[in-house]
Amino acid sequence: MAYLAQYNYWVVVVLMMIGLYVVVSHGNLVKKLMGLSIFQTSVFILYISMGKVDGGTAPILEEGISVYSNPLPHVLILTAIVVGVATMALGLALVVRIKEAYGSIEEGDIQEKDKQSC
Amino acid sequence: MMIVVDVVSWVFIVLGTFLCFSGSVGLFRFPDFFTRLHAASVTDTLGSGLILVALVLQAGSEWLVTMKLLFILAFIFLTSPTSGHALAKAAIHAGQKPKTSDANEAS
Amino acid sequence: MLNHLPILQVILPLLAAPTCLLLKEARLAWAFTTACCMATLAISVMLLLQVIDSGVIVYSLGGWQAPIGIEYRIDSLNAFVMVLVSGLSSAVILAARESVAKEVGADKQVLFYIAYLLCFAGLLGICATGDAFNVFVFLEISSLSAYTLIALGSDRRALWAAYQYLIMGTIGATFILIGIGMIYMMTGTLNMHDLAERLPEAAHTKTVFTAFTFIIIGTCLKLALFPLHLWLPNAYAYSPSIVSAFMAATATKVAVYVLIRFVFSVFGVDFSIDHMPLQQILLVLSLIGIVWVSIVAIYQTNLKKLLAYSSVAQIGYIILGFSVGTVLGLQASLIHLFNHALMKGALFLAIAGVVYRIGGCEFSQLSGIGKKMPWTMAAVVVGGLSLIGVPLTTGFVSKWYLVSALIEAGWWPAVAVVMLGSLLAVIYVWKVVEVAYFGSPEDGYEGAYEVKEAPLSILIPTWMLAASNIYFGIDTRFTSTIGHLASQTLFGAGS
Amino acid sequence: MLNVGSHCAIGGLNIDFLINIVLLGFLVCTALAIVFTKNLLASAMLTGIYSLLTAGFFVVMDAVDVAFTEASVGAGIATILMLSTLKLTGFDEDPARHNVKAGLLAVCGVGVLLLYGIVDMPVFGSPTAPVHMHVAPHYIYQSMAEIGMPNIVTSVLASYRGYDTFGETVVVFTAGIGVLALLGASNHVPQSRVAPMSQHIILRVVSKVLIPPIFLFALYVQFHGDYGPGGGFQAGVIFAAAIILYSMIFGLDTARSVISQPLIRLLSAFGVMLYGCVGIVSLLNGHNFLDYSALAHDPLHGQHYGILLVELGVGITVASVMILIFFNFASRVDMVQEEQ
Known part of the structure; x- marks a missing residue:
């Protein structure tokens, strides 16, 4: 049970590893960005999990409720999600331009073309 | 009265869940795109619809919640068939042909 | 208004950026950006004077006291770094108009200046803040605009470099975010000052250890410490020349600042240096980095790329001083932080002049350029001498302090490596000199005969920086006093 | 009432935790599916599902505002952007892998490090964890008196940590500038073409029915954020979604004739300026x-005005930047199609 209690954090580790693996080893640039988004999401899960209080409710004040989950991680992650999508948009725009310039969005092809042009 | 509402909502929930489940089974088991789409979109619309109806029954006197659920219901009934339609149309444009028994024999 | 200086410093460029979007013409945008950078420089100098005068300045944003709200906390360290950042940004932007007009498409120039302002504001925001999460937010502002700036380079490889930087930079920032999350988890606060007070209670936990490691790796990715530097050479080499100058002079410096801030102010000297093998790891990495990257630099055939590799090596020196873990070592680091910004600012601006005239900076194009562009190349030589560490230049001052810190700590082998690094710097600077002065224009580029001196608008800022290389090499009062003050404060705060 | 709520416990686990376990299990499965799917279109759709699952998980964790954002941003905008990129770059992935060994090594290193860190973490959900003891109680118990809004997340977001949110708005603006610099401002003159979906009568009719309620909902989310989940970010994204839907169905040119590029650029700057100016006004007031x-004689009123204006600024910037980004991606798609 003690291990199960930290279940959320275990999942964070697994997701982070999956995301990072995609970023490092996949050659496709869009896929890399997908991996990056999985990687970032795992951090969001870490933050949100730490804000949870057993038996608590959403941090919106209401009569008759006394236990609320911690609102601060929520605020931080709201920020981080928006930052994540901003990065994603910029990355995708770069990918579009790379496709136009190199004719490919595979890391291997691009590196080869760079070598040839040198 | 309470017990009647509870029983009715249980029935709806179980039915809805069954439809969702059968829809996903169909998604995997059916032979071609269009039958799969049929399984997914038709059963899903009704499945989620039934569950929502059950929730409406459970909302009881909280009118705000009831109204919100009804809105969701209305949107699901609008969007779900539309997206099914769009998918089917896109598939036809992309050259997907429904698998008929003739095609089966031919292959 | 004087007590609002800490925030004005950051929001001036931050709000100037959207205003700039309303300007149609690139010239106007440039003038506006320059004015804004100058005003920010004035504010940061005033702030530095205030800090020297009256100690730490605390500014609560939104009127909420520190752990509840976000605060700006200005001490001698970040006031110093902010003067550095705004000074170099101002010098670089002065030179930007003609260079940008040449290297960036006409319809993108206004956007270029907006991104420049945003990046500048982001860097200042990182420096000024006393809140750990706020660091992340401003880090992302500066990073996103930096990716944009790099991608505006005319070569298609700029796009690929920007993409690589985006991936590495985001991983770095996310690592920092994980680290901040974990220390927040163990203390319940995000304010750096508050963290420093509450962390010792949790210092023995494995979570804090992990958090520390993540933050260090994240910042080292951002500051391009060997072997995490892979994004840097391409990013500097293919971005517009002005961006290379700007990034080399400011961005990595601010990342070093973040590292120093977290290691000394948040985790504290006791924890970081006494309980962690940080010193040894950074020492080894920086030494290997200095030698290996300098050797790689020697084999480059593109002037910008050569300097980019040399930047990585120089970052090694900064981290080396830092890893000594003494007041003198940190002081050497801070001095070199400042001096390296001056050297690389001068060098990359000079290159901006070369690229403006020739359109590239491959060695094959540069043959005999020293005769055609004497003033520009003279600035390159001054910067190069400073990189080597010849007396009467800033490089000498840095190395002097670094070596004395190493000797004080008794790390003789490291002293030898620093000497070896300088020797390697002699080789790669000589390569440039050889091509520029001893090659004949006939072997090179066809149009070499028509090449003229770089336009004055680029030459003057270049020489301002080159001259300051010499000035701060002779008059070391400013750098050494501030460096000493800042490093003493950091160590004082920890013990 | 049904006996299914947070009070119900099965074998020592409450139902929330069971849902949590299942959702996170789904998340891992989806992530693995993204890794192993070769078709990028499918992976993109899976990332949408992944975001939606994350949003569901956030609801279970009581983070309704975050869930709202993740659902609209992650599952909505990000997926659309990814699909438009794929339209331009192709759907197939090269199966070749790079740096597998180095990658695995790095990944395992990070994994081990994290596992090491987890050992000493406070138990999940424990109300006495340090996180809940220091700053958070102030927000929970004082925000009503200091700011006077039921939604604590809005109070913290817009006031206590309003500066972070300002920075975040600037991040969004920066992304808009970046995309504009990379994809925009090409002198592409749209040829008069038939709208892409002119033959899809059903889609046209349904979207005509749907778009007004979406706008209405965006406004509701914008101005109801003080009392329930919602606020500028979510509202902005929903507003943008309605316009994106419109331009997908009725053609980019039609949408652009309503919302021109200069206007949208102006608005994206205006939102940031509005936020900043609220700050400047407080500066000028000493x-x-x-x-x-x-902003007002009564501090509580001042907080209300401030938060209202600031959220409006956020909403305007987010909506216009999202529309701006989509327009620039979409006009690239149109351009490429015209060339073919």
């Missing part, structure tokens, strides 16, 4: 930057 108490 208070600190973003101190909303300076």
Whole structure:
């Protein structure tokens, strides 16, 4: 049970590893960005999990409720999600331009073309 | 009265869940795109619809919640068939042909 | 208004950026950006004077006291770094108009200046803040605009470099975010000052250890410490020349600042240096980095790329001083932080002049350029001498302090490596000199005969920086006093 | 009432935790599916599902505002952007892998490090964890008196940590500038073409029915954020979604004739300026930057005005930047199609 209690954090580790693996080893640039988004999401899960209080409710004040989950991680992650999508948009725009310039969005092809042009 | 509402909502929930489940089974088991789409979109619309109806029954006197659920219901009934339609149309444009028994024999 | 200086410093460029979007013409945008950078420089100098005068300045944003709200906390360290950042940004932007007009498409120039302002504001925001999460937010502002700036380079490889930087930079920032999350988890606060007070209670936990490691790796990715530097050479080499100058002079410096801030102010000297093998790891990495990257630099055939590799090596020196873990070592680091910004600012601006005239900076194009562009190349030589560490230049001052810190700590082998690094710097600077002065224009580029001196608008800022290389090499009062003050404060705060 | 709620416990686990386990299990499965799917279109759709699952998980964790954002941003905008990129770059992935060994090594290193860190973490959900003891109680128990809004997340977001949110708005603006610099401002003159979906009568009719309620909902989310989940970010994204839907069905040119590029650029700058100007006004009134108490005689009223304006600024910037980004991606798609 003690291990199960930290279940959320275990999942964070697994997701982070999956995301990072995609970023490092996949050659496709869009896929890399997908991996990056999985990687970032795992951090969001870490933050949100730490804000949870057993038996608590959403941090919106209401009569008759006394236990609320911690609102601060929520605020931080709201920020981080928006930052994540901003990065994603910029990355995708770069990918579009790379496709136009190199004719490919595979890391291997691009590196080869760079070598040839040198 | 309470017990009647509870029983009715249980029935709806179980039915809805069954439809969702059968829809996903169909998604995997059916032979071609269009039958799969049929399984997914038709059963899903009704499945989620039934569950929502059950929730409406459970909302009881909280009118705000009831109204919100009804809105969701209305949107699901609008969007779900539309997206099914769009998918089917896109598939036809992309050259997907429904698998008929003739095609089966031919292959 | 004087007590609002800490925030004005950051929001001036931050709000100037959207205003700039309303300007149609690139010239106007440039003038506006320059004015804004100058005003920010004035504010940061005033702030530095205030800090020297009256100690730490605390500014609560939104009127909420520190752990509840976000605060700006200005001490001698970040006031110093902010003067550095705004000074170099101002010098670089002065030179930007003609260079940008040449290297960036006409319809993108206004956007270029907006991104420049945003990046500048982001860097200042990182420096000024006393809140750990706020660091992340401003880090992302500066990073996103930096990716944009790099991608505006005319070569298609700029796009690929920007993409690589985006991936590495985001991983770095996310690592920092994980680290901040974990220390927040163990203390319940995000304010750096508050963290420093509450962390010792949790210092023995494995979570804090992990958090520390993540933050260090994240910042080292951002500051391009060997072997995490892979994004840097391409990013500097293919971005517009002005961006290379700007990034080399400011961005990595601010990342070093973040590292120093977290290691000394948040985790504290006791924890970081006494309980962690940080010193040894950074020492080894920086030494290997200095030698290996300098050797790689020697084999480059593109002037910008050569300097980019040399930047990585120089970052090694900064981290080396830092890893000594003494007041003198940190002081050497801070001095070199400042001096390296001056050297690389001068060098990359000079290159901006070369690229403006020739359109590239491959060695094959540069043959005999020293005769055609004497003033520009003279600035390159001054910067190069400073990189080597010849007396009467800033490089000498840095190395002097670094070596004395190493000797004080008794790390003789490291002293030898620093000497070896300088020797390697002699080789790669000589390569440039050889091509520029001893090659004949006939072997090179066809149009070499028509090449003229770089336009004055680029030459003057270049020489301002080159001259300051010499000035701060002779008059070391400013750098050494501030460096000493800042490093003493950091160590004082920890013990 | 049905006996299914947070009070119900099965074998020592409450139902929330069971849902949590299942959702996170789904998340891992989806992530693995993204890794192993070769078709990028499918992976993109899976990332949408992944975001939606994350949003569901956030609801279970009581983070309704975050869930709202993740659902609209992650599952909505990000997926659309990814699909438009794929339209331009192709759907197939090269199966070749790079740096597998180095990658695995790095990944395992990070994994081990994290596992090591987890050992000493406070138990999940424990109300006595340090996180809940220091700053958070102030927000929970004082925000009503200091700011006067039921939604604590909005209070913290817009006032206590309003400066972070300002920075975040600037991040969005920066992304808009970046995309504009990379994809925009090409002198592409749209040829008069038939709208892409002119033959899809059903889609046209349904979207005509749907778009007004979406706008209405966006406004509701914008101005109801003080009392329930919602706020500028979510509202902005929903607003943008309605316009994106419109331009997908009725053609980019039609949408552009309503919302021109200069207008949208102006608006994206305006939102940031609005946020900043609220701060400047408090400066001029002798208070600190973003101190909303300076905006009215009664500090509580000041907070209300401040948060309203600031959220409006966020909403305007987010909506216009999202539309801007989509327009620039979509016009690239159109351009490529015209060339073919």
